[in-house]
Amino acid sequence: MSALDNKINERFPGLVVRKDLVKAVKGNAIVPTYVLEYLLGQYCATNDEESIQSGIETVREILRKHYVHRNEAGLIKSNIREKGRWKIIDRISVALNDKTDAYEASFANLGISKVLIDSGTVKAHPKLLVGGVWCIADIEYDYTEDKNVTPWILGSMKPIQLSQFDYEAYLEARKTFDTDEWIDLLFQTVGFDPEMFGRRSKLIQLMRLIPFVERNYNLIELGPKGTGKSHIFSEFSPHGILVSGGEVTVPKLFVNNSSGKIGLVGYWDVVALDEFAGKQKKVDKALVDILKNYMANKSFSRGVEPLGAEASMVFVGNTKHTVPYMLKNTDLFDELPDKYYDSAFIDRLHTYIPGWEVGVIRGEMFSGGYGFVVDYLAEILRHLRNDDHSDRYRDHFDLSPDISTRDRDGVHKTFSGLMKLLFPHGDATADEIEEILKLALEGRKRVKDQLMRIDTTYPDVDFSFTKKSGEKVVVTTLEEAEYPAFYHRRAQDTDGSPGNGAEGEGAVAERQMDHQQAEATVRAAPAGAGSSEGHFSFAENQKGVTFDKLFGSYLTGASKITITDPYIRAFYQVRNLMELIETIAKNHSPADEVDVHLITCMDGIRPEKQEENLSAIASSCEGTGINFTWEFDDTNTIHARHIVTDTGWKIALDRGLDIFQQYEMNDAFSFANRLQQYRAVKAFEVIYLRSKT
Template identity: 65%
Template structure:
């Protein structure tokens, strides 16, 4: 167990579970994760290994006895008949039979219909009337010779969700964790290993939770296949409902005018539309119109009456093309059906989660640590929907640009409120933490607004920026705007379509002014070519297209001696980064040239033998290519700064050293493994200084 696992078990004893246990008990039971974690929470909410082992067996036995597999429905029906009654775990829905004036339940896997259920149960659990709910039920069988009388009866029914949550204790206990620890707790709670994600990537994953904590929040996520877009909405909460985008109808979603029955928005906190993208889909115009009205006004019409609801919408779908293709040829909403590829609909979306930044799911991304039992966290998030933290950033002294419209401002405020409720339910966010979240909230809305401008030219240009408490202006850009400026700003596109779009470095802005980033256009409106000059750059997390050649190449060119000071060349991936830097040196030099490269690093207390093995292999590998590579430990133990110094007089200060890339798959067929430009980076900063040659060596 990690220190974080110990801490969460101590502070939230009985409300956390080890996340890898879900796989251990699931077997071939096709049930949502929150159902399994509900059972695990009854028997395995501990860090005692013996109790966990016993609990796992208990849960497996409960599933074996009471979970109904579709292919065993007849066997379970027989069991109920012979015993007279039996407890089952199944998905249950209820409808009113107007001919008999009685409620009748349907057990999905058990394949029985017209099961008598009393009105008191329906009053206690009205969601049963809208859609299927996973329940633990006692079902009895008593045959009657009277025609039309069903032998099946529900004796008792309990939806699978936790009860008795102490919200105030939850808020106060949150304060026992640092912000980074709390973010990692939430990441582990939704099943991911936080060590595999950067800070921005974690916050993007957690954006998927905002619809659960914020009323009437409209989120869209479009991106490549296999990134787990629908997982949160299908597995995480008993208060969310995932439906196929092709199954949406006005009666199912809003109201059935023939019987007055309210649809999904009246009973669920979140309605998520899976497979929402697809240009060939043909949704009903009436559905689109009522959805637009609801998303804007939180209400819908029922005949002549108007009704309100609080359900948030989440739209998830796959993109057919990569980001530069979409920016060059259409827009980032290109895959929406034509009826939804409409400026009025898109303008009602509060945030666009960039699915292309989300990792494709692979085994090492999943957590084996402890996190909240998901239905416990779901109850907390549901309670927090009552809070409104949308103006906390204003109280902290931040101000949005006056150019930002009311609709844009509302969207930003709702995203901010959602993030603050997730991360700081009891307050206490620092100025820097508020600024980071505000930047992401504005970016998420700017992504929507910038595409609207492409779709409908009548939308005005908006300068998305905010003022810090000091009065300093902070301009907000989207990551794809920084990465593909030629296509993002269409007036920059060259007539020659064959020209590659590149991430370019502008180092003209030095410390003391706003930091430049890769792909940032200069005042002339065009990106500048790389040149070895003094300056400072800040590179955003998750940006792609950044390579050692672009950020180091011009500054090390022509050097015959290079000294690298980096105390963290210890692990395999760090040694790999060093080797890739040396590959750059080899590519730039002439075959007959001889270059000396020295590394000053620090020993790895965990496994110094393996570290020595890595570095010695690099020595041998480079010797045949005209590179005299040597390394040594900083014996004085004073190596903290990270930098590269050349005998041509350049010093490159590195806040992260060479370790700028995020984790990526180790497959031999992974493009990220073969090309640096396909890797997402961590946020990092570089400073280029010109020294007197005698200062360097």
């Protein structure tokens, strides 16, 4: 186990589980993750391997005997009849039969209904009435000749969720983790390997948890399919429910006037609408109107009386087009159904998670480390809904007075949610608070900037904050920095001309320049800018960065290039080196020769493989006019990473050549594998210096 896994087990004994065990026990059981982890938490919440294996077998046996597969429902019914009583794991929902004035339970997989259940159980677990709850139940069989009486009897029932927890112990344990460790613990709890993701990517995915800790929080995430957008809302918590956006009706979501039955928002902490995107989807306008009122005022009415609820609303859907295409031709809400493509609805969204920054989930991304039993964390998050951390930044920063009340509310709720997730104990540094505040502002800015493209009545907003020192920090979105030519368009700019009150090209260009010069803007070195010195920063998840753009024009004309990077060891690092040499090959004259020399450190694990790969590069360079050599620093003390040319250029790299996030290198048909501009980068900086001599 890693040092972090040992620490997790030490600080949270009995409350964590190894995340790869879920796959080990799931088999073909179609049950949410929190159901499996509930069982694993009973038998496998330890780091003792022997106990884990024994627990796995126990859980498998429980699932084998008691989980109801639809295709085996007949066998289970027979077991109940023959034995008189049988314990099952199934999803149970309850409805009131007003003709008999009795509550009746239905079992989703077992396929039985009209099972009598006492009103006390229903009052104790009201979610049985809406959507249903996964339970462990004892079913009895007692046949009578009365056709109006069902032979199935509910002996006992226990919802699969934690009964109690020690919140103060949770806070005390949190204090023993530094911020990076805590982020990784939460990330492993969600099910992903933190080593495969950068810090920004982790925080973006953890933002999906905010609706569980914030009441009446409105979140949207649109992006490519396969990025795990709906996973958390269907698998993570017994307090959230995921429903298809196309199946939602006013009675199901809010209230049924004929029966007076409250809908989903009255019983669940989080209601997520899946497959929300799709311009051609038919949507009930009455539903949209009630939803807009609920998202703004936390209440709803269907002409009887106003009712309040605390459920957070989440909207997740797939996009068909790339971000630059949407920015050039429409906007980032392009895929919404027509009835939802409404400025009043969009303005009620507190944040927009950029789903395109989350990579398509691959098998190696899942975690084998330890995380919380998700049911335990779900109860903690529910408890945190009572707290408000929205003002925790005010000792260090002041938001721009230009930010409207609705924008400020969105920023505050996102900021509060992230603070509860990461710093429930309240001990955060000014830098950590600033990082969270920027994410909160960015999420709301993404909403507002698109509104300005949709509706001409929305004014520009200065999404910035001021440090107590007086320094102003302007927040920008990553796509704003990547595609400034497309991003800064208003609703009246769509025809490409300055008519109808639109800004002229000069004004638009000036506004773009203002944004690009803002402190928080990520700037990329343009191709062909090799004659100028400069310091450039690149944000995590930024795309379009290539060695050709970074280095090509700076290396042109050099006859000797020295690369110093202590970490050219693993295969992917040697491949980065080869791609740099390809850039050199593209930019040097066939009539000239270039000496490329590498200074690195020897791999302490597989030095023979390292030398084999470097020798392969040298062999490939033969006949190209490039002479590649290398040497190992015997002292193993070099730390600087830079490229130096005999034309006077020194390029300082804080990450060396290791700037790209992990991608699928074995897929010959992957664009990210073949072309650097399709890879997401890590956060890094590069400095170009020219010798004065």
